Amino acid sequence: MELKVLDLFCGMGGFSLGFAMEGFIVIGVDKSRNVAKTYLYNLKKYNEKNEFIKKDLNKEIIKTDAPIIIGSPPCKPWSPLNTRRKGASHQDYICINAYFNHILANKPLIFIFENVPQIENDPILKKNLQKISQDYDYVIRNIRYSDYGAPTKRKRLFIFAFRKDLGLNLQEFLKELDEIGQKMPKKLVKDVIGHLVDVPEGKIKDHEWHKINFEKYGEKIKKKLYGCERIKWDDFFPSKGNLQKVLTLHPLLDRSLSIKENLLLMGFPNSYEFPEGLSKWGRYQMIADAVSPTFSNVIAKALKKVLK
Ligand SMILES: C[S@@+](CC[C@H](N)C(=O)[O-])C[C@H]1O[C@@H](n2cnc3c(N)ncnc32)[C@H](O)[C@@H]1O
Secondary structure, eight states: OOOEEEEETOTTSHHHHHHHTTTOEEEEEESOHHHHHHHHHHHTTTOTTOEEEEOOTTTOOOOOOOSEEEEOOOOTTTOTTOOSSOGGGSTTTTHHHHHHHHHHHHOOSEEEEEEOGGGTTOHHHHHHHHHHTTTEEEEEEEEEGGGGTOSBOOEEEEEEEEEGGGOOOHHHHHHHHHHHHHHSOOOOHHHHHGGGTTOOTTSSTTOOOOOOOHHHHHHHHHTTOTTEEEOOTTSOBOOOSOTTTSEEEOSSSSSBOOHHHHHHHTTOOTTOOOOTTOOHHHHHHHHHHOOOHHHHHHHHHHHHHHHO
16 A cells, blocks of 8 residues: 655654555655655665655645645653743744644645643644544544553653544544554563673664763762663663753663664664764754654554555
């Protein structure tokens, strides 16, 4: 099935990736040059037709014939890690309107929206949902990625919406989603990064890490102060955000998690790599922003079943 999917605010392509793996054609849109390189470098491996459009989505509406629109507008206005310029006072607040203006302009058959759970009661979301409610049946779900086979227990809010004239049952889709999720093998931290314990830094692509000043942070780490935490070997990955803000230590070694380990813990496949020339912080940040492709792959699988 070569159905097209438009991914708004696509970042490094975590959301797109799960769809590309199931044979959907993905078109990512983002304003950042760094994500453009990363997105194309990885998504083209699945299909030459996968594309990237560099645009500021607050300034322009992309017209598309894609029957499915997905997307994750920036979550900084609601993120617990952001302690300044919250909500409407944040410059990215209006990106929510940009996402829904694309839905209103294109009227896709299906749309899926992702963000942090804290957005749920914000008036900007409620107002936009009211605008689409005439044409769409939708459901809001808080998803824990580890319930769907990902190694991370990060929680995110998803809105799944079907156009009313599509004649598809949203409940049937949700049932498929949960059934596929339940069948996914459970993966813990040790299962996905265990093989990297003895691998020296730089030996494989993206296996490099931020150097921690133990003289400065050693005491804080021992006392488990917020922002300094050793992750557990036998548990799911807590994934609190960018390493620059939350110092997350390797479960067994006195170092931070490598970029490669972060990728695997978020559910990216081993084949996902960053192109040359990107900064360490830039790469850590893109992963912190991403949808787990393990979960987006479950979505794509469930959609394929109900669209048959
Ligand atoms: C939460 S991240 C998206 C992560 C992505 N869904 C993934 O799974 O990898 C938000 C993205 O929105 C982009 N962005 C922010 N403002 C934008 C704008 N006005 N127009 C287009 N892209 C924008 C950022 O560059 C960032 O990559």
